[in-house]
Amino acid sequence: MSQSLIQNLSRETELVREFSAVLGEERKLLKTGDYHALAAALDRKVELAGLLGALTTAREAQMGALGIRVAAGGQLVGRHIDPGTETAWRSLLLAARTARDGNELNAAVVDALRGYTDEAIQVLRQRGDTATVYGRDGRTQTGPQGVSLANG
Template identity: 70%
Template sequence: MSQPLIQNLNRETELAKEFAAVLGEERAMIKAGNYEALASLLERKVELAGLLGALTRTREAQMGALGIRLGAGGQLFGREIDPVLESAWRKLLSAVRLASDANAVNTAVVDAHLEFTKEAIQVLRQRGDSGPLYGRDGLTRTGPQGVSLASG
């Protein structure tokens, strides 16, 4: 009776673990400064999030059809909760926590990089230059501006 739900939970658990692994790769790339490679990971994260969303909707419908509802702390309530179903549910919760923790660490790493960049820009601005750091052409403005003596 709950076999399709258990299969869905197992697949959802696999994808949540895969999502956590991708977040680990993302963190390694950020730390290494390999920002160009992040684009492919973003595509994979979007794909996994879409698959997880679809499985979540399916799981919720299956649980509703079986009369299973969630209580505080993720506890399952219903007529008869199969021990195999309970085990699959606990594995999913663990995988989701792993992905959530990985996401929180990545957020902290990105926030630290942003803070460092903001401070570096502030230091550059305090040098006494009143103009922008970069011009419209994307190039930095360094040294005196004006007519070049070499151009005649």
């Protein structure tokens, strides 16, 4: 049974590493502004998350059947934990930490991009009536548009 657990841990580690690679690709796409390709990366992340969820459920069941549980700090606790299981577990933890760090970095990139966008919108709004901007129809508009209530 522990060999099956080791295989599951190895497969889970492989998928987490693949998830990390997609996070790296996503970061590059965010930085270059290739938002069409970003949708494909998101689809792949969702797919990998689903596969990882299924493997996690299977692993937890296997660990429970073997009397193995995870203690504070990610340490495995149980009566009979073979070295192969311990090694496979440590590999999974390392891969998961790498993925977590990549995800946090992507969140920071998104926050920075959102900040730049917010600042650009604010600058356009502060320029007032003299700025030429594009309207919703894609045409340039200069000055106030519409009917002023003050003019009747």
